[in-house]
Amino acid sequence: MARPPPDPLYTLRGLGAAVNTLHFSCSEPARPLLFSGSSNGAVHIWDLTTRRSQKVLKGHADSSILWLDSLSRENLISQGRDMRVCLWSLAEGRADVTDSLFADSVGFCQCSLMQGGQGTWLLAHPTDCMEEVKVIELPTKAPLGSLKPESKLGMVMCMKLLQTNSGPMLVAGYEDGTLVLWDVSQRRPLSSLKAHLEPVMSLDFDPSRLKGVSGSAEQTICSWTLDGQQVLQLQEQVELVNPGISQLCLRPDGKILASAGWDHLIRVFGWKKMKPLAVLQYHRDMVLSVTFSDHQDPKQRMMAAASKDERISLWSIYN
Known part of the structure; x- marks a missing residue:
C-alpha cells in the first residue's frame, strides 16, 4: 500500500x-x-x-x-x-x-543566467519589445545579440539559456504556445515546436538527456527532446486535473x-518517464x-x- x-x-x-x-x-x-x-x-x-x-x-x-x-x-x-x-x-x-x-520590460518573463568562461556569465533578459530577448555578458554588460522571431508568436513568457557543444543556446516559450530554440552566437532560430495551445508559463531543460519540459495555462505538461540536428521534438504529454x-x-x-x-x-514526477509520484x-x-x-x-x-x-x-x- x-x-x-x-x-x-x-x-x-x-x-x-x-x-x-x-x-x-x-x-x-x-x-x-x-x-x-x-x-x-x-x-x-x-x-x-x-x-x-x-x-x-x-x-x-x-x-x-x-x-x-x-x-x-x-x-x-x-x-x-x-x-x-x-x-x-x-x-x-x-x-x-x-x-x-x-531591462525595459513590463511583462512577467524571468531572466536566465548561465556561467560562460572564467569569471563571466551570460544573462538573457526580456526587453520593451515584448517579443524580443537580449543576451549580454556579465560583468562587462557587452551585448551578445538580440533574439526576435520573424513570425508573430506573441510576447516571450519564459526562457532558459543552455550550454551545448555548439555553443550557447536559448529556449524561449511564447504567448501562442510555441517553443523556439535559438543559437545565441548566430542570433537565429534553429527550430520551433508548437507545444501548447495556451501561453507557455514555464520551462526547464536537462542537458544530460537533451530533454526539456514546459507547462502552460492549460492542463498539460509537455516533455520534448533536442535531437542531433538541433530540432525540438514533442515527446510526452501529462494531463492534469486542473489548469495552470x-x-x-x-x-x-x-x-x-x-x-x-x-x-x-505541488506535483512531483519521475523525470525519466514523467511518472506521477506525489501530489503535495x-x-x-x-x-x-x-x-x-x-x-x-x-x-x-x-x-x-x-x-x-x-x-x-x-x-x-x-x-
Missing part, C-alpha cells in the same frame, strides 16, 4: 506579501541559504539552520520581485517589476547594489521534476515557485515552494 504524501519539514512565514520566486545557495562549508522574492519588493535571505530571515534586501522601489539567481555565494542577482536587474554584493555581511541595468502551471523545476540530479500549480498543489497539498493559494537545493549531500537536499498565501514550504522527498 502506497504511503501518504509527506507534510512539509517546516514553513517560513512573516513575509507580508505573495512570494514569487525562490533560489537556494548551498555551497559548502557555509550554512545553506534560501533567497525569496516577494510582490512587495523585498528579498529575504533565510538561514535554513536557524529557519529565520537573516536579512531583508530592498533595491527595487517596492516593485514585485520576479526572479533571483546568484553568480557566487556572495553575489546575488535580482529582477524586479521596476524594469531593473540588480547585482548585489553580500560579502562580509553587506547588502549593496553594486550595479544594475534596465506557474513553474517547473528539475532536481539537479535529473531524477525528479516538480510543478507549482495554480490549483494550490499544503498551500492555501496559487503556488508560484518551486525549486530544489543543490546541496552536495543527498540527505540534505530539499525542495522549497512559495505561494501567493505568503508562505514558503520546505520538503524532503525521494532522497
